[in-house]
Amino acid sequence: MARTEIRLTGFGGQGVIMAGYVIGRAAAVEEGRHATLNQSFGPEARGSACSAQLILSDDLVTYPYLRHSDILVAMSQDAYRRFVSEVRPGGLLVFDDSLVEPDPNSTLATVGAPATRIAEEIGKRIMANMVMVGLFTGATQLVSPEAARAAITNSVPTGTSDVNLAAFERGLECGLARAGTWAVREEAQT
Amino acid sequence: MQAEASGVLTGTHYLDGDHAFAEGALAAGCRFFACYPITPSTEIAERTARRFPPMGGVFIQMEDEMAAMAAVLGAVWGGAKAMTCTSGPGFSLMMENLGLGIMMETPCVLVNVQRAGPSTGLPTMVGQADVMQARWGSHGDYEIIALAPNSPQECFDLAIEAFNLSERYRVPTLVMMDECVGHMTEKVVIPEPEEIEVRPREFTTKKPGDYLPYATNGNLVPEMVAAGQGHRIHSTGLTHDERGYPDMTVAAQDVLVRRLMNKITTNSADIIRVESDSLEGADVVVVSYGITSRVARAAILKAREEGHAVGELRLVTIWPFAENLIRELAGKVRGFVVPEINLGQIALEVERCAAGRARTICVPHAGGSVHDPERIYEAIVEVMS
Amino acid sequence: MKARTSSRFWREPLDAAKRIVPRGSVHIREERCKGCNFCVEFCPRDVLVSSPRFNLKGYHPPDVLTDRSCTACRLCELLCPEFAIAVSDAEREVPHAS
């Protein structure tokens, strides 16, 4: 993995930034690699489109923004529509299939799981983002499940790590079932 | 002197630039923080408010930015290391007491997490258009120190550097962050306290009566003091003599203002930090700072791949300006490319120092986002043509 | 005791004859005086008058009109905006008699 560019997106309030933070922390702090997270802030906190850019790299990240994302993590239909075109050909879409219906003509590899539905089953709708982290971790193998678990424990408010981890494990299960669907291309992006 | 352990969060963290800066300030010994909330600097204040109470720090959210800056100056004269943070509109309001800080020679740190202006502009989106305001924004002649971090790690590191420089030169030190760096999250490694070099305040060891608050004894920077130490000092924003007494004469003005400027300019080699790559043999040098230095990197790599000899110069210290280095390079290169998120500010300085011996091409951006690296690449190619 | 312009509500204390009235000495730094005459006007015992002399700044500093009447009340010292007057306690002498 030289450099992987990821767009995480959804409604404000779904926790997509947090999902990006957890994956970034897993790579940078728990695994000792590098990860740059940028978030776009809007004046409205909730309900509007919200997105984060995450770059995972073995080396120090110099240019800190996306050029052609390798992976789009989408948690809403609007966000999917807005950002799908920036994904490079052969890229991957990781999506919440309870909320996003991908374009049937898309050539992207896709990995979906009903993250919001699963989160509701766990009893906390706001845990959908941790289901997505699990799904991402299992399907892409870009960070190890151990690193992701440590990142969750060290990031979420005290007393909530169990339920967050439970959501993560459900997502991870779905993701691992689809592991190998897609692999990061080997050549480094400049 | 090493950092006081209670302020140092040793370990590897995943922090944005604002949070990292707050940690750097705590490690540097900052124990007084006054502010007024403004996007995109607020996270610095929020983290400090949370971190201070167990370590005896004083956090106060003032009624406006003028008050915040004034309170910082008061706290320094009370003996604390102190800082404030703000963004464009607040930076404008702080200019008044920045001047007082310069005149009273008050060591403190002021962070401007730059957004796009003028006025309210784009409150949540990046700008770098306050760099000339940093240099010239308060009235009267002065020299200032301004640093520009380009990563959260550097926000931590330069917070400490800013406090150390302000103590060394008794001048408010500005940290001209930008929204992108402030809100960018990366790995931040905080060392052990004993590995962090913190410059303590140099209080006078003279006895009350022997001490003159603005006597420099030839080294340009007077010894510091705090209220309550028995010296019964007077300090004023008026032109003053060595006793700190107002002295409204042309002669006193000349002595004071020249010293305030000389203490920075004659030490600029000690103050200025740049980061450079491949300057030797370069045909064109890209001069940048803050987030734009990382954006320019993409353009530089692309140009190099196509065989252009492109040097890279990043201004870690914006003020005082690295003019000797630019002058020296101007005799060797064909031109400078200066991308910045404004319509040409540091480019003017580069042009001034190049003095016609090399071309200067500004790559302007009105603000709200970083440059498309392609625009910087095109400017590099333009110099080469 | 003469009527006092500066104290409309003055009356002689009933035990005046038995009271020991403190005595004071007025010290004046003439060079600081700006001639406001606050001390002259409000001295309850009319100790001071404006002198015909000029000080170095061209103001008339106060002068002494009545000797031995100062009771060290220090009103002149407190009122003086120029820190030009200080009152010290003089030796207590005879009981006050009008």
Add this chain to the structure above:
Amino acid sequence: MIVKETGDAASESVFNREDMLRSDRLPHIWCPECGIGTALSCFTSALGRSNYDLDKVAVVSGIGCSGRVAGYVKLDSFHTTHGRAIPFATGLRLANPELKVVVFSGDGDLISIGGNHFIHAARRNLDLTVICVNNFNYAMTGGQVGPTTPVGAVCSTTPFGNSELPFNLPGLAASSGAVYVARWTTLHVRRLITAMEEAMAKRGFSFVEVISPCPTLYTRRNKLGTGLDRMRDYRDSSDIRHGAAPDSVAIEFGGRITLGKFVDVEKPTFQDRLDDAMRASLGDKYRKNDRPPAVQASRRAIREP
């Protein structure tokens, strides 16, 4: 015995407030018959009667005639920017809790350009004493209309008379939360000294308004006679009403002036409330700022050879 003295002949020991003054700077810059000197005289007397360690008393002033007070007191003293004395003092006091901090400035500085700081410091009940010399106009700049200028008064920028309603300072201070509010004139020196003493002894935001003549500008322009005439007027046209409702003591042009101590109440200070809130949330983890660490460091440094 009456002693007339000049210059060097003066007995230093008799001028016993000189140790609180930068006497090398006297005579001061204020005009003849100006009351600021008297207000400062009363302040030094109040300090002399209180038992503060004068090394731990700091005075902060803003800009203007009264702003020059900081330059004449031989205490740690700071002459800051226009209107910002209170926030500067806020930082000074919070960073160094050993200090007794007094803000000494004028009405334009404290109430107009510094008005926001004034009401917020009172709201927070910061442990500061604010002494405001009110001469009803901006004197240093030539007598412009100010936030306390009575309706009808002529100033250089209200040549046809002021039409704006002024602030009533005791009312403003009290309604903003001050725990001590008093008003005296520069004639009522003994009461003024007592008020300054009480204000400094008070924990929290204490406020003393000092009505003062401005003979050169306000008084002259409004044909109110000399400074001495104003002092006579303070004697003849003032009413002492302790405990009067602060909102009832507004000053009108040519009207009588109500003086007295209007507010003297106990309230937890900014620091008290902060400490309570922090201890409630953080328990033993809370560390109060007892003394700035930098000052401790200096003491170590001084002891070392």
